[in-house]
Amino acid sequence: MGEETRPAVHSLRTGTRTSPALGSSLIPIINKLHDILAPVGGGLTKISLPQVAVIGSQSSGKSSVLEALVGRDFLLRGCDICTRRPLVLMLENRPETPGDDGKEWGEFRHFPGKRFYDFSKIRREIQAETEKEAGLNKGVSAKQIFLKISSPNVLNMTLVDLPGITKVPVGDQPSDIEARIRKMIMVHISQQNCIILAVSPANSDLATSDALQMAREADPTGRNKLHGSRTIGVITKLDIMDRGTNACNFLLGKVVPLHLGYIGVVNRSQEDINNSCSISDALSYEEKFFQDHPVYNSLSGCCGIPQLGRKLNQVGDSHFFAHIAHIDCLIPIHRAPWIPGFGVLLGVILFLTNSLHFNLFIGCAMADFMSQILEQHIRMVLPSLKSELNAERYSVVKELETCGKAVASYEDKGSIVLDILSKYCKAFSAKLDGSSPDMFTKELSGGARILYIFQTTFVKSLEEVDPCEDLSDDEIRTAIQNAAGIRNCIFVPEVPFEVLVKKQIDRLLEPSLQCLQYVYDELMKISRTCEVAEMRTFPVLRRNMDDIMRKFLRTSLKPTESMIKNLIDMEMDYINSSHPNFLGGSKAVELAMNQLKSQQGSTDVEKGSSTEKGQKTRGSLLPRLTLPNLGTPSVNDEKPASSGNASMRTWGISSIFGSRGSSGERLARSRSLGEPDHSDQMPSRIQLTEVNHAKRQLYETFIQKLHRQDLFDMLLEEQDEVVLKRKCNEELFQVLDKAIQTLEEVESDVSTRSSHSSFGNDDAITCSPRATGISTRQNLRNRSEVISSYFHILE
């Protein structure tokens, strides 16, 4: 087979005998979109980009079919070499320009900018890339290899070569290899925009073909009892069938009927490959084979690689036409006011374009029409795609913000440290003052929580202090007797009172220190919520700040503690018995006597029972006193005779200070101790020495400890993951940015085209021809031509 026998046309290669490239003018836009979207990842694949996937069992001839379609030797095929990673092959038609000698080249996505003019090097690169990912020993990987072939001689199309379905694991293949490969294949062919080339070798049982079975799974819908709406059956190895048998019934769809039908092909055999038979020679051989074959020569419509290429072009476009345009564009076009009945005609065309026979006849006019429909679809999906890309870019920007900026110079580092420290301190103050923008709404936090500690927790803990606890009547009696010395005691003396009171004031220390501890804990908690975003990228700085903060708060804890102790000591040292609320012994007795008189009758029983309670209780020594003008009596006051501590608290020494109960009473009682309200004083001291001190001194402390040039490098050391994350996000940002720019170009391309097209523009559809002037009249003329050519075809 010599070069002179080379046929004029190669299936997907352009030439005089190829069928019109339906919609091919649009495919560069789609390929451009594909290019945009591929690096961005799987998430943004809402736009249906057309592709043709070749599936079948191992060694069924998939790569051979693809190579024949492309017209170049570059794929992994043969006895011992097989496809082990999906190969996405983007054929790009490059218009020939002056000076362009029509060279063809390949470019891998993983080698951007590097053109491979030698196709055998492309094959070697595919093999190397396969081995890199899937190892040397038959392993497979789902990671795609992207290869763009640029040529003035190919039609725009995306083809995907997939690993063959295999049943028995060999080499490094895992035991579930079949399931894995099937899954990998399904990912591609289940996409609605994917045309499936289901390859089955004629020398095996076609009825049990893996390819057809999988295609049916992914593309089950059909019409007129035929299967699949986007599956083309390809039968290879027709040349090596058993003598006396043929695949005629299959090719005619009598065994497994397919809506889009079958094409039978003859590729190069292994021997042909070994003998370096070229593809063109093989195509010539194939052509001759079918011509000379007694059965296949009458089935020329479904035999041969050129026929497959033609069908692919037609089906490819009509598939998109039917699948996309039918859904998205029929309704507006149907409304077209200027051509009565046009929508009905279009419906008929849509129906017919899904028929294999009609596909074989549609011509240039249909191609134009489909282009416009496809354009309209692209125009419709572009805005949502763009907003998706914008949203993605926004989230990348947010991610980048969490990575912080990469820093180099000392000045930069210094200002970054300063900025972080100042932001942190501002956030801390804001949390205390309640001016933080990110405050909680579900629970108290920050300064409000400290106030709660002061006003509620601390007050409650003071209330729980029983001033008479552990103070028995015997102790009081003994103290009074000791104070009288050798004399008899007639009046209640002051000295034993002071001795006893001091002991009890000491009991206020514990709740006060507890209050301080709560405030400290709260400040620590606040400090943890003040983390500024930039801190996250500098773990060393963050650790140091935490450390300093803890020490700083702890340092101020000590003086506050001793201040609290001093305050308690002061209260003990001087009992202010001239305070108006102070009830001295004589006043207490006087009040008691008055009360006794007024209650004489009614309290007989009570008194009796109290007396019965025992001579040892404090009630036996001192009358029960209340301060009726200081608020509602407590529950305890209402049950003086009940047993236990509660009843005892209303008697004895506590009665002299005023009864327990409402806070008004409590204040009166604490004041009577000579203390100008412990529950007010203590918080203000803690506020001063702990809280305000932290607000005022924190920034200065940070600056002193951390804003030092010799520390900058260490403090701003970044984690490797952060550096990597920043790098990835920066790259992704660039890609997305470029993608958005390209998309805008595509948008303007499409809108320019649609403003010139007949059906692509919604305005044109709804405007009256008279109103839209010459261009619309021109459009109408074009449309009339298109429609009359349809009628011609239909006839």
Ligand SMILES: Nc1nc2c(ncn2[C@@H]2O[C@H](COP(=O)(O)OP(=O)(O)OP(=O)(O)O)[C@@H](O)[C@H]2O)c(=O)[nH]1
């Ligand atoms: N005689 C003959 N041999 C063919 C035909 N098609 C393919 N072969 C041979 O079958 C073998 C396998 O072909 P490939 O194209 O590598 O098959 P494949 O399906 O891509 O194989 P995997 O990638 O391993 O799944 C090769 O030796 C081809 O030369 C054909 O139509 N006739």
